Amino acid sequence: MSEAQTLTTPDPVGGAAAPVGQTGTVSRASAWRRLLKNPMGVAAIVLLGLAGLAAILADVLAPFDPNFADLTAVLLPPGGEHLLGTDSAGRDIASRLLFGARVTLLSAALAAGVAIAIGLPSGLVAGYYGSWFDGLSNWSTNILMALPSMIVLLAVRAAIGPSTWVSMIVFGVLLSPGYFRLTRTAVQSVRDELYVDAARVSGLSDLRIIGRHIFTVVRAPIIIQTAMVCGIAISIQSALEFLGLGDPTVPTWGVMVSDGFRNIYREPLNLLWPTIAISVVIGAFVLLGNALRDSLEDLEKTKEKRTKPARRAKVAPVEVGTEHHLLKVTDLAVAYPQPGGGRKTVVDGVSFHVDRNEVVGIVGESGSGKSQTAFSILGLLPDNAIIAGGAIQFDGSYLVAPGEDGVSQGRLAPLRGKRLAYIPQEPMSNLDPAFTIGSHLARPMQKVLGLSKEAARARALELLASVGIPDPARTAKAYPHEISGGMAQRVLIAGAISCDPDLIIADEPTTALDVTVQAEVLDVLRGLQARLGMGMILVTHNFGVVADICDRVVVMQNGRLVEQGDVRTILRSPSHPYTRMLLSSMLEGKEPMTRLLGAAPEALEVAR
Numbered sequence: 001m002s003e004a005q006t007l008t009t010p011d012p013v014g015g016a017a018a019p020v021g022q023t024g025t026v027s028r029a030s031a032w033r034r035l036l037k038n039p040m041g042v043a044a045i046v047l048l049g050l051a052g053l054a055a056i057l058a059d060v061l062a063p064f065d066p067n068f069a070d071l072t073a074v075l076l077p078p079g080g081e082h083l084l085g086t087d088s089a090g091r092d093i094a095s096r097l098l099f100g101a102r103v104t105l106l107s108a109a110l111a112a113g114v115a116i117a118i119g120l121p122s123g124l125v126a127g128y129y130g131s132w133f134d135g136l137s138n139w140s141t142n143i144l145m146a147l148p149s150m151i152v153l154l155a156v157r158a159a160i161g162p163s164t165w166v167s168m169i170v171f172g173v174l175l176s177p178g179y180f181r182l183t184r185t186a187v188q189s190v191r192d193e194l195y196v197d198a199a200r201v202s203g204l205s206d207l208r209i210i211g212r213h214i215f216t217v218v219r220a221p222i223i224i225q226t227a228m229v230c231g232i233a234i235s236i237q238s239a240l241e242f243l244g245l246g247d248p249t250v251p252t253w254g255v256m257v258s259d260g261f262r263n264i265y266r267e268p269l270n271l272l273w274p275t276i277a278i279s280v281v282i283g284a285f286v287l288l289g290n291a292l293r294d295s296l297e298d299l300e301k302t303k304e305k306r307t308k309p310a311r312r313a314k315v316a317p318v319e320v321g322t323e324h325h326l327l328k329v330t331d332l333a334v335a336y337p338q339p340g341g342g343r344k345t346v347v348d349g350v351s352f353h354v355d356r357n358e359v360v361g362i363v364g365e366s367g368s369g370k371s372q373t374a375f376s377i378l379g380l381l382p383d384n385a386i387i388a389g390g391a392i393q394f395d396g397s398y399l400v401a402p403g404e405d406g407v408s409q410g411r412l413a414p415l416r417g418k419r420l421a422y423i424p425q426e427p428m429s430n431l432d433p434a435f436t437i438g439s440h441l442a443r444p445m446q447k448v449l450g451l452s453k454e455a456a457r458a459r460a461l462e463l464l465a466s467v468g469i470p471d472p473a474r475t476a477k478a479y480p481h482e483i484s485g486g487m488a489q490r491v492l493i494a495g496a497i498s499c500d501p502d503l504i505i506a507d508e509p510t511t512a513l514d515v516t517v518q519a520e521v522l523d524v525l526r527g528l529q530a531r532l533g534m535g536m537i538l539v540t541h542n543f544g545v546v547a548d549i550c551d552r553v554v555v556m557q558n559g560r561l562v563e564q565g566d567v568r569t570i571l572r573s574p575s576h577p578y579t580r581m582l583l584s585s586m587l588e589g590k591e592p593m594t595r596l597l598g599a600a601p602e603a604l605e606v607a608r
């Protein structure tokens with residue numbers, strides 16, 4: 001799960017878009033250590049550190065005021081009281097180099113800061129929400145990118161006058177599309193991840209989801225891009241000043257290059273010093289960017305995508321159901337618009353109910369509409385899905401009222417993370433690799449249940465123990481990539497029950513696990529469900545799992561419900577040919593998994 005969880009569960013980060021990928025996973029300390037092991041990274045840090053020190057200590061280190069002009073000491077060679085000589089106005093070159101470092105680094109930081117301030121938030125919002133803001137910001141970005149930077153800077157200089165700071169602010173605006181696109185693409189690559197869904201479903205606010213799960217994905221690419229952008233800003237700034245368009249009253253390396261170039265035949269060394277300084281600092285930024293990329297690429301994690309986000313349905317008044325079941329699905333139909341017009345109905349006329357303290361299996365082959373039915377209840381259908389008919393009631397209140405075309409997120413919100421829980425199919429991809437197992441469990445309990453940090457941690461350990469994790473304290477400190485798939489699924493189950501939900505929806509919870517682990521996880525689920533008295537929907541394609549754990553079963557084929565009833569009755573005398581076919585394929589050993597294997601239908605009953 002994500003930080004939240006319960007209807008919950010999250011996964012790994014990744015990154016994708018950016019050349020670098022992600023972040024996610026690994027601890028920052030680990031990335032930092034790798035950076036320090038990289039000679040390129042160390043060299044860059046040392047060089048930039050020296051430049052930074054020069055900038056900070058310029059007042060102390062510089063022997064002269066950088067603008068003090070001594071017309072009796074023009075273009076002096078290095079030596080004497082002027083260590084690196086003097087320029088055409090008799091100003092001390094060493095002093096100007098030191099103060100120039102300050103202006104150069106600050107202006108680079110200003111350009112990068114402005115670009116980040118514009119590009120990062122707009123990219124996050126556009127990538128996460130899409131919609132009209134995405135269109136508008138994309139459009140603005142395209143316009144900005146189409147503008148020739150140098151011409152714009154020259155025009156600004158002509159309009160406002162020579163100012164390093166104004167130039168860098170404008171340059172920052174021109175650079176912001178780079179950040180916008182980087183962020184937007186990275187966010188789009190993870191916004192449909194299971195752990196983001198899980199966080200959403202668990203009741204976390206969008207702000208918190210973006211801050212905790214989405215931002216971690218863009219953090220590394222942004223840092224790398226910033227290293228590059230600083231180098232570019234310095235080169236552009238120097239180029240403008242070299243052309244004589246800088247502020248002559250401000251000591252900068254670009255102004256020094258310009259002066260040195262004009263006097264290249266009289267004192268060529270005057271051109272050399274600022275050129276070395278500019279080259280070294282730009283080179284150091286590039287090296288730093290590359291080293292950061294290398295260290296983070298090593299730590300990159302893979303992940304899988306899935307369709308997702310919950311649609312924003314119009315809110316209709318909540319009505320009370322006439323017949324009281326914990327969950328009641330009536331004549332549900334789900335459809336998708338087709339490119340050529342019309343709709344494809346993927347769930348049609350499905351009705352069933354779930355009561356407290358019972359497990360209802362939804363069984364059927366791949367593509368039979370099981371997950372679409374489950375996701376309808378959870379409000380996790382893709383944006384383009386339409387509830388084409390029917391109603392869903394939870395504990396007497398409508399999640400989808402008759403006539404509505406989507407799940408009401410407003411009505412789901414108070415249930416998520418409290419009364420509804422979700423256990424997904426792929427445990428590893430449902431844990432955010434950037435956070436420890438303990439954090440996955442504790443944070444949602446803090447946010448959604450309002451527990452204190454200590455209480456949430458203690459409960460997390462209890463939960464881990466309750467799902468059969470042998471060393472809860474150690475596991476709580478581990479990152480997802482440090483535990484097995486079976487343990488990850490147990491963790492997700494722990495997260496799902498953390499809020500004492502009334503209803504758990506488990507979507508093929510054992511499919512991704514080794515056969516030996518599947519039975520153990522089913523045991524854990526069965527034990528917890530019975531102990532806590534929850535209602536449970538178990539989505540599966542495996543009749544063995546149904547026989548093992550369910551009280552009632554709903555059989556689906558091609559989006560329709562073909563048969564439902566008590567598990568024993570259906571196993572003993574299935575009335576629909578499709579059910580018989582599913583059962584016989586299990587009995588032929590095609591789904592080797594549970595204790596039911598090889599057993600005749602009669603034997604199944606005995607086994608139960």
Ligand SMILES: Nc1ncnc2c1ncn2[C@@H]1O[C@H](COP(=O)(O)OP(=O)(O)OP(=O)(O)O)[C@@H](O)[C@H]1O
Nearest residue numbers: 307336346364365366367368369370371372373382
């Ligand atoms: N986003 C979508 N757009 C269009 N059709 C979809 C979409 N998602 C699912 N479907 C279709 O809905 C049908 C039911 O899919 P669903 O995922 O519910 O099947 P399932 O029984 O859960 O199978 P599986 O076990 O393979 O997930 C399938 O035919 C599938 O192609």
